[in-house]
Amino acid sequence: MADPEFQPDPAVVKRSAPTVEDVARAAGVSTATVSRCLNMPAKVGEATRTRVLKVVAELGYSPNFGARALAAKRTRTIGAIVPTMENAIFARGLQAFQEELGLHGYTLLVASSSYSPEREADQIRTLVARGADALLLIGFDRAPAITEWLEARAVPHVIAWAYDADAKALSVGFDNREAMRALASEVFARGHRRVAVLTAPIAQNDRARERLAGVRAAAAEAGLDPDTLRVVETPYSFDNGAAQMDLLMGDTPRPTAVICGNDILAAGAIAAARAKGLRVPGDVSVTGFDDIEIARVLDPLLTTVHVPHRDMGRACARDLIDILENGTHPASTELRTEVMLRGSLGPPAD
Amino acid sequence: MADPEFQPDPAVVKRSAPTVEDVARAAGVSTATVSRCLNMPAKVGEATRTRVLKVVAELGYSPNFGARALAAKRTRTIGAIVPTMENAIFARGLQAFQEELGLHGYTLLVASSSYSPEREADQIRTLVARGADALLLIGFDRAPAITEWLEARAVPHVIAWAYDADAKALSVGFDNREAMRALASEVFARGHRRVAVLTAPIAQNDRARERLAGVRAAAAEAGLDPDTLRVVETPYSFDNGAAQMDLLMGDTPRPTAVICGNDILAAGAIAAARAKGLRVPGDVSVTGFDDIEIARVLDPLLTTVHVPHRDMGRACARDLIDILENGTHPASTELRTEVMLRGSLGPPAD
Numbered sequence: 001m002a003d004p005e006f007q008p009d010p011a012v013v014k015r016s017a018p019t020v021e022d023v024a025r026a027a028g029v030s031t032a033t034v035s036r037c038l039n040m041p042a043k044v045g046e047a048t049r050t051r052v053l054k055v056v057a058e059l060g061y062s063p064n065f066g067a068r069a070l071a072a073k074r075t076r077t078i079g080a081i082v083p084t085m086e087n088a089i090f091a092r093g094l095q096a097f098q099e100e101l102g103l104h105g106y107t108l109l110v111a112s113s114s115y116s117p118e119r120e121a122d123q124i125r126t127l128v129a130r131g132a133d134a135l136l137l138i139g140f141d142r143a144p145a146i147t148e149w150l151e152a153r154a155v156p157h158v159i160a161w162a163y164d165a166d167a168k169a170l171s172v173g174f175d176n177r178e179a180m181r182a183l184a185s186e187v188f189a190r191g192h193r194r195v196a197v198l199t200a201p202i203a204q205n206d207r208a209r210e211r212l213a214g215v216r217a218a219a220a221e222a223g224l225d226p227d228t229l230r231v232v233e234t235p236y237s238f239d240n241g242a243a244q245m246d247l248l249m250g251d252t253p254r255p256t257a258v259i260c261g262n263d264i265l266a267a268g269a270i271a272a273a274r275a276k277g278l279r280v281p282g283d284v285s286v287t288g289f290d291d292i293e294i295a296r297v298l299d300p301l302l303t304t305v306h307v308p309h310r311d312m313g314r315a316c317a318r319d320l321i322d323i324l325e326n327g328t329h330p331a332s333t334e335l336r337t338e339v340m341l342r343g344s345l346g347p348p349a350d
Numbered sequence: 351m352a353d354p355e356f357q358p359d360p361a362v363v364k365r366s367a368p369t370v371e372d373v374a375r376a377a378g379v380s381t382a383t384v385s386r387c388l389n390m391p392a393k394v395g396e397a398t399r400t401r402v403l404k405v406v407a408e409l410g411y412s413p414n415f416g417a418r419a420l421a422a423k424r425t426r427t428i429g430a431i432v433p434t435m436e437n438a439i440f441a442r443g444l445q446a447f448q449e450e451l452g453l454h455g456y457t458l459l460v461a462s463s464s465y466s467p468e469r470e471a472d473q474i475r476t477l478v479a480r481g482a483d484a485l486l487l488i489g490f491d492r493a494p495a496i497t498e499w500l501e502a503r504a505v506p507h508v509i510a511w512a513y514d515a516d517a518k519a520l521s522v523g524f525d526n527r528e529a530m531r532a533l534a535s536e537v538f539a540r541g542h543r544r545v546a547v548l549t550a551p552i553a554q555n556d557r558a559r560e561r562l563a564g565v566r567a568a569a570a571e572a573g574l575d576p577d578t579l580r581v582v583e584t585p586y587s588f589d590n591g592a593a594q595m596d597l598l599m600g601d602t603p604r605p606t607a608v609i610c611g612n613d614i615l616a617a618g619a620i621a622a623a624r625a626k627g628l629r630v631p632g633d634v635s636v637t638g639f640d641d642i643e644i645a646r647v648l649d650p651l652l653t654t655v656h657v658p659h660r661d662m663g664r665a666c667a668r669d670l671i672d673i674l675e676n677g678t679h680p681a682s683t684e685l686r687t688e689v690m691l692r693g694s695l696g697p698p699a700d
Contacts, residue, residue, distance in 0.1 A: 038472065053468060056475075058495060077476060085460070086445035087643070088438050095436035098462050102469070107476045109459040110435065112448050119452070126427060126457045130480040238643045267647045293437070293588045297617045299649035 027055040040105035076106045078320060079127035080136040083115040083205075087236060087264045088292045090138070093160065096313030097136060104321050106133075115235070117204050121146040128155055134320040136160055140167060141206045156323040158316045161207055163334045171332040172315045176207045179305045179337040180214030180259075181221075183287055186303070186339060187257050188222035190347045192285065195219070196230040196248050196255040198241060198265045208261055211289060215259055230255060234265070241268025242275075249276050249284065256284060256348035263288035263295045263304055270298055270344065281346030291340055300343025308335050370502050377405040381502035382494075427457050428670060429477035430486040433465040433555075437586060437614045438642045440488070443510065446663030447486060454671050456483075465585070467554050471496040478505055484670040486510055490517060491556045506673040508666045511557055513684045520673075521682040522665045526557045529655045529687040530564030530609075531571075533637055536653070536689060537607050538572035540697045542635065545569070546580040546598050546605035548591060548615045558611055561639060565609055580605060584615070591618025592625075599626050599634065606634060606698035613638035613645045613654055620648055620694065631696030641690055650693025658685050 024031040029052060037044050037052040044052075078101055082090040098108040111127065113120035120137075124146055127135060134156040147169070150157055156170075163173035187195060195215075202209040216226035232248065234240040241264060248255055249272070260266035266288030273280050280286055280300055288295055291306035312335055319330040374381040379402060386394050387402040394402070428451055432440040448458040461477060463470035470487075474496055477485060484506040497519070500507055506520075513523035537545060545565075552559040566576035582598065584590040591614060598605055599622070610616035616638030623630050630636055630650055638645055638654035645652035662685055669680040 041468070041472070049468075053471065054495070075480075077480060079459075084445060085435075085448065086438075086441050088436075088441065091436050091438065091441060095434060095462065098435065099464065102464065107461060107473055109429075109461055109477070109480070111457060111459055112445065114449065114452070123457060127459070130425070130427065130459070238646070264643070267643065271647055293614070293617065294644055294647060296588070297621055297644060297649075298647055 023052065023055050026058075027052045042103055042105065074133050074324065075131040077130070077132050078106050078108055078134050078136070078317075079124075079130075079132035080108060080110045081120050081123050081127070082110065082112055082138055084236070085110070085112045087238070088294070089236065089262055089264065089290055090161075092292065093309035093313040093316075096310040097317050098313075100314045100317035101321070104317075106317075106321065115201075115205065117142050124150065128153060133324055134158075136316050136320070138162075139206045140164060140169070140171075141204045156320055158319050160312055160316050162210075163332060165332060165334070167332070170319060170330060172312055172319060172335070173333075174307060174312075174335045174337045176210035177214040177217070179307075179339075180211040180289065181217045182214075182337075183289070183303070183305050183339050184215040184218035184259055185221060186341065187259060187285065187287060187345060188218055188224065190257075190285075190345065192257040192348050193224065194230075194253055194255045194257075194348075195224075196232065196258045197261075198232050198234065198244055198248075198258055198269060199261040200236050200265075201233045211261055236262055236264050238264055238268040238271070241265035242272035243268075245269035245272035245286075246276065249273060249278060254284070257345070258284060258286050260286065260288050263290045263292050263302060266302055266304070266344070267294050267298055270300075270302070280344055283349060285345045285348075287345055295340070295342075298344065302340075303342045303345035304340050306338040306340050308337070311335055372409055373402065373405050374502075376409065377402045380498065382498040385501055424483050424674070425481040426455055427459055427480070427482050428484050428486070428667075429474075429480075429482035430458060430460045431470050431473050431477070432460065432462055432488055434586070435460070435462045437588075438644070439586065439612055439614065439640055440511075442642065443659035443663040443666075446660035447667050448663075450664045450667035451671070454667075456667075456671065465551075465555065467492050474500065478503065483674055484508075486666050486670070488512075489556045490514060490519070490521075491554045506670055508669050510662055510666050512560075513682060515682060515684070517682070520669060520680060522662055522669060522685070523683075524657060524662075524685045524687045526560035527564040527567065529657075529689075530561035530639065531567045532564075532687075533639070533653070533655050533689050534565040534568035534609055535571060536691060537609060537635065537637060537695060538568055538574065540607075540635070540695065542607040542698050543574065544580075544603055544605045544607075544698075545574075546582065546608045547611075548582050548584065548594055548598075548608055548619060549611040550586050550615075551583045561611055586612055586614050588614055588618040588621070591615035592622035593618075595619035595622035595636075596626065599623060599628060604634065607637070607695070608634060609637050611639055613640045613642050613652060616652055616654070616694070617644050617648055620650075620652070630694055633699060635695045635698075637695055645690070645692075648694065652690075653692045653695035654690050656688040656690050658687070661685055 020031045023034045037049045101108050111123040139162045159169050159171040163171050200208040219226045232244050234244050269286050288302045288304035291304045295302035295304045322328045370381045370384050373384045387399050461473040489512045509519050509521040511523050513521050549562050550558040569576045582594050584594050619636050638652045641654045641656035645654045672678045
């Protein structure tokens with residue numbers, strides 16, 4: 001006669017994989033509670049959540065996204081594609097984006113395009129194929145084809161780190177050109193005339209292009225021919241900033257101010273100037289963009305543009321959730337940036 | 351005629367590929383026990399082994415079914431789950447991981463667990479349900495159930511940022527304890543006796559726990575009672591490092607050295623010391639861990655442990671690709687770290 005231990009529970013054995021009903025039965029809760037535990041953990045008491053997730057793990061239950069898609073047409077997965085995961089320029093905004101999504105039971109999946117529009121297009125298709133309900137994308141520079149592809153599939157998406165009231169796409173960002181113009185005019189106001197600009201490659205990077213345009217606008221306002229600006233393009237990195245600064249400081253006459261496209265380039269530039277025995281700002285002023293942590297620990301403290309990364313990330317999450325859950329059409333949001341005047345900017349020596 | 355207790359349910363036999371869950375359920379054991387019976391039979395009691403292997407035979411289960419099923423639905427998407435996307439501590443390694451994957455035509459999708467094992471377990475299930483072929487996970491601290499869940503599904507995964515030759519799981523990392531022990535012994539060697547440790551919360555963070563153990567080991571070697579160390583736990587962030595340093599500097603007698611669990615905490619600590627008018631290292635020495643960019647721009651330059659983040663990311667990618675494409679079983683890799691002695695560490699004032 002059969003050892004009861006060997007008697008498989010028919011209700012379970014009849015299936016190739018445990019179902020939400022199996023989990024609900026084993027945990028002694030409703031199937032609705034099970035899916036809340038998986039989708040909106042914040043909305044379930046901890047004791048219940050712990051018990052249910054324990055059963056989920058024990059049974060090896062994997063939510064059947066097909067069935068849930070039928071039920072809810074949602075995977076509660078949202079994708080974000082950023083140009084790079086290295087250095088902190090997108091990290092803080094993404095973290096705030098993911099925290100806000102988590103509060104509403106959404107999982108964030110992030111891909112990094114290495115500043116390649118082709119790779120970004122592939123990753124957009126991959127994330128949608130993997131079931132992303134909505135996407136966060138950085139900036140407006142991409143082939144019309146992939147934007148049309150998104151619109152054809154009615155995939156909600158928000159453009160971050162840039163703002164364009166006239167654009168068809170929803171954007172939550174700031175005016176890169178005006179933000180940099182405001183900073184650069186502080187540089188020219190101190191009398192700098194030999195000014196260099198360290199920028200990321202501007203092709204296919206509307207943020208970098210707009211920031212450079214902002215410097216040129218400020219130069220023109222200061223009565224300077226924008227074409228006399230020494231513009232150097234180099235990918236955002238500490239080492240690139242240092243290497244290009246090293247070259248710039250070899251120029252005669254030497255620039256008296258170097259306006260950098262972000263704080264990482266500026267940090268490298270200041271390190272290179274120090275290594276050359278040059279005083280900042282005595283011999284050369286250096287400015288950045290973003291106001292990430294590194295700006296607050298540089299010596300001297302970095303004059304830069306403060307970008308409200310956390311507000312931006314949270315606003316992007318709220319807009320996408322609003323679209324997905326309430327079918328709204330949020331208006332684009334322009335966030336204010338602020339010029340942070342700190343020790344790295346002073347008057348020219350001569 | 352078959353022993354009734356082994357009458358497999360028709361619904362199960364009909365299926366072309368019985369799963370390890372089918373075997374586990376029919377045999378009344380966990381999926382992990384099934385894998386052990388097949389992979390490490392010596393580690394399983396004979397009665398259980400006989401029962402399981404009999405069910406395996408009855409159902410015609412072959413572990414290769416799982417592998418074949420997996421190979422059939424390869425997506426060339428690989429998932430990574432990191433505790434946080436904020437601050438740069440995982441950014442560089444992830445970027446290198448993704449660049450290496452890109453070279454081989456794989457797309458990386460990253461999720462961030464906010465240091466919550468429950469959220470990590472959800473994200474593991476989500477990424478696998480979204481079709482991830484393999485996973486990169488940080489550290490060894492997670493519920494056995496989710497590891498068994500991964501093993502039951504034969505999902506290749508690599509543990510990074512930690513190394514354990516004895517662990518069953520493949521790991522590519524470094525010895526956090528020994529790395530921090532080597533740094534801390536430099537601190538004690540300079541005569542510091544009132545030493546504080548700023549660490550991330552050590553619960554469910556094996557890297558932080560091991561680093562703290564390394565400081566305690568170095569203290570003992572220096573003839574100091576490890577329990578006299580002033581240990582403060584605070585989540586990794588610049589602001590937390592600054593706030594806790596501010597409190598520590600109010601102690602009497604004041605610690606003469608503060609060993610920080612990573613460079614971000616150390617950067618905040620140095621900024622707070624400077625704000626209090628304290629000289630580093632004259633009044634207090636500060637050390638970090640990671641050697642990310644911020645360590646090279648702090649004033650003074652930060653004494654820290656250099657972690658080969660890029661090598662680690664690349665090695666993880668190569669191992670997972672090797673497993674997926676060649677079915678190999680790579681051995682775990684221990685990477686060497688290096689103590690970087692820089693200006694932030696000096697002898698105590700008294």
